[in-house]
Amino acid sequence: MSRAKRWKTVLPAALGLAAAGFALMRANRLPRRDVPSEPPARHRGEPPLARAASERAARNPGQSGVHLLTDGVDAFAARLLLARAAERTLDLQYYIWHGDRTGTLLLEAAFEAAQRGVRVRLLLDDNGIAGLDRVLSALNDHPNIEVRLFNPFRIRYPKAIGFAVDFGRLNRRMHNKSFTVDGAVTIVGGRNIGDEYFGAGDGALFADMDVLAIGPVARDVETDFQRYWDCQSAYPAQQILPRVGARQLAKLRSRASIVERDPSARRYVERLRSLPLVREFVAGELDFEWTEVELISDDPAKTLADLDHERLLAGKLDGAIGDPHRELAIVSGYFVPGEQGAQQLCALARDGVQVTVLTNGYSATDVALVHAGYAPWRKVLLEAGVRLFETAAQVRDAPSKKQRREGNRLGIGSRLRASGSGSFAALRSGASTIHAKTFTADRERVFIGSFNFDPRSLKLNTELGFIIHSPLIAGQVADAFETIVPDAAYAVTLGPDDALTWSCGTGSERTVQRNEPGMGSLDHLLVGVASHLSIGWLL
Template identity: 60%
Template structure:
């Protein structure tokens, strides 16, 4: 009997090992097969948008024109209107693209552009497109659309299985966000594509921030898009996604029509028709700040773990922003400074630099483990003189979850979203949650992009952003910080006994919390355990 059980156990073990081997073999990526004739060679071509951008740039000494998109509705409308204006090329690069209201409407604009002859390149990180395999495969079959997936999963559902089989590769993602139209205008910043990134119009700068740019920096964004498009981690969708009929594209058009007619989406549609931003750009009347603008980004080889420090955005950011001598403002939705960055910020503050940081409170963040990585640095930062502000949490989470489910039903995506795709992003649909990534130095230089001050942005994900040498914009961000941070966030202080307190302000009244707001005993236990685990490099 014992022998039989031993044989059965060995057989079961062998079966499990064989299954794991088969899954690992299936999960391996195939050799890339590129269709070199997918699009004809790209030549300079004239379009009204390009002509307007070139005319506007004349007389500005090689500087680029920047228009900040702080309002969430405006940021969505600008993308739609620019896509409608496209005559030659659309190049879009994103970490997350949801199949909800805004994601559906923008995909339909991409499809409509292709229908009128625009060449579209769509580069998406494969971790952020859950539920879109069918429609992306259908779009990829359009003669004017090519879709590539960055660092793709072979197992399409559930994608989490891929992490179990090849965690080292799949844990590295493309976090870049760029939107390029007719080689003439671009939008770079912190927003992905989805309702939670465009639904909050009352939080402005502290919800999220993009920069619309024209001028010389656009060529840099195009070149950077090209090197990601051509890198070994970007696979043609036709090699990864199941083949579907072209008739699937009609589903997109039908769904987009339903979204436009739905009362809950009316604010988006009305904003599209009323915003004059693109027309003002064409007419030369759009308010632009002209400045030296540098694009900085990670080498796409970072996704393979094969890049030296010179190829990292973090290194370039230090070089281009320089050492602050007077003040530094940090706005980061995910702030996990770690030992090195914490020491650097403490040294700045101790030397007399006014360092201020705005991040999410525990109640506001949508990734609770990130709070564990940040919380253990607070006392050290405060002791050195760094000012810390934590965004108030939303009180409407249940309502926003209902709205998100409604948005998914209206759109062409799935309500089942993969890890890291904002599946708990209901919190982000309110301005009381922070997603922006902005740094201002000495009232002279400003960074806007996808880079968070956390280990994941520094070591694992690829990132992209602008360093803008503009006292006007840098001071504007500093002024907004000083005016709004105390009204929108708790200010942290150290009590005489060394414990933390959270100061909440309403008009002239201060409410001092001596316990961390909106945290239960279970939350405290979870954070305490997480702080003792060696997971900070993952956050």
């Protein structure tokens, strides 16, 4: 074929591809942000929740009260009960919100609150709301509800197209999680909204962890929510989502009714009836640890550009945690230390600090690539004296495929899942998978929030959490590494031949194996290949 004929064949195809790419870029371009005037919250005297919080805070000046929510079902029930008790405001900020049982019930609770006259604001990362566009659009039409989407996609389906044409922007997400009622009571921690985050009904300490807080730090969360709500990455839903009719709200209410009657949701519904949290709180009977609590969070501008370290949560965490002298314990479902993090942890261990890390093993993680980013650093950390523990999935307790299908059928969203909630996420209720993000230092202070020890939390996603200056709580978490963790996770060590070994249990019940739990030959090959790729900054 002559050169001229070749050009006649190739040129139209090239021009067509260029035109298609240009059209996609235009379709994914964000509109100019148009924010309507916001009505003030209704003031009808001090609501019971706010009054109870004020009375208890007055007896503990300068301190905040914290109550840990380690049980998944209780963590869900606490949110739903507080939403039902709201009288003035309901501010909800989340990275992932699924349209499953728990997600449906909480959206219905938000709608019911709005019907009572409560001002409801939902600030949701747009990467984690698969299948909810129509429902959120319908809720946004309610005069007392406003929905904003953080760093939104213009191409609604499939959203992956947006990554192809605007990866630099869309790869940065809002990972914050907060649930604030009447500006007085807040829940902050590691849980998103979805069944897998509330399924650990056995009270396992590290499945996930939230903090219910009152006092000055609750007002700080309200202020921080406003900062994100007003930032230029938070777009009013009406600018992004398609308009829908009122029938979508009827569908939401119908689904919520079905979910509440479904046998598989019975434990959630029963816990709502039996958990006395709100009654005890209003009566002044709920136990709180009163102490100094600091809210730390990223500047929302982090999703627009790289920021100086001191403006990042990581920089604030460095200052708040300080330099541990005796102990540092890290719980992170996604642990990718990278060269800098590994060097810091190794230096502490060599200086005599007992550094301990609990993370997910390969069989328990829901993102296999994260394991590829973590595995290469194990020997380096172990040689320096860092203790490593890894969970392993207990598949025999996991829900069946049929149960997972039924769970989705009862929800209002899609089976498509956002990042961080992949194929193993549905196993969390029956596996030893952890999603908590907790750091303790010297048994004196503890961080609980959304920050993972990985490059994504460090550089790409916005994060939020509490520094709690409480020897009681920090000591409880640190003690778990000596009592609970050895029986619930594998201790990773170096054998005489410098090979990794995995052991679990104590005494005569201790088992030791040289093959990595849950990994076959193909898994080793894939993780090995991925670990040599330059993708650590994405994980």
